[in-house]
Amino acid sequence: MNKIEHIGIAVKSLEAAGKTYQALLGKSPYKTEAVVSEQVNTLFFETGDAKVELLEATGEESAIAKFIAKRGEGLHHIAFEVTDILAEMDRLRAEGFRLMNDQPKRGADNKLVCFVHPKDACGVLIELCQEAG
Ligand SMILES: CC[C@@H](C(=O)O)C(=O)SCCNC(=O)CCNC(=O)[C@H](O)C(C)(C)COP(=O)(O)OP(=O)(O)OC[C@H]1O[C@@H](n2cnc3c(N)ncnc32)[C@H](O)[C@@H]1OP(=O)(O)O
């Protein structure tokens, strides 16, 4: 895996959290994007090499809605950039990690993504992401 690509933070309201993070980071978000397949709206901030991704649920079945119901707002996942997501998925499977999707799926910001179960990564949900090209 390469660098940390982004840190995902689950929030109740993108509007309210966007203002908080704008004040915190001292800069405006560079993009917002709805990812219908994940039932989320996102707001992105650039922070040097890695980004901050704020995530708001758009449906009750969204992973973000379930996470907030159980744990409240907070750090939801860490995403690592990978060069070859299929090779990295094969490597992780062979190491015994549980992958939450069999094939890479479309994420935000033109990425192909795959998630590793948080129970296999010391309680942290891990996202792999590769530039979709
Ligand atoms: C915008 C698109 C994309 C991008 O391009 O960046 C995204 O980031 S999308 C982000 C939202 N999508 C996802 O999170 C998809 C992957 N997530 C999942 O597959 C599931 O949410 C999950 C992680 C497998 C959990 O689902 P499930 O088992 O159905 O939920 P439970 O509530 O029963 O959780 C079981 C267990 O795991 C703990 N948990 C859940 N989420 C997290 C988390 N984010 N970090 C750490 N731990 C988490 C949960 O608390 C339960 O533990 P116990 O309470 O001890 O049983």
Ligand SMILES: [Co+2]
């Ligand atoms: Co993410």
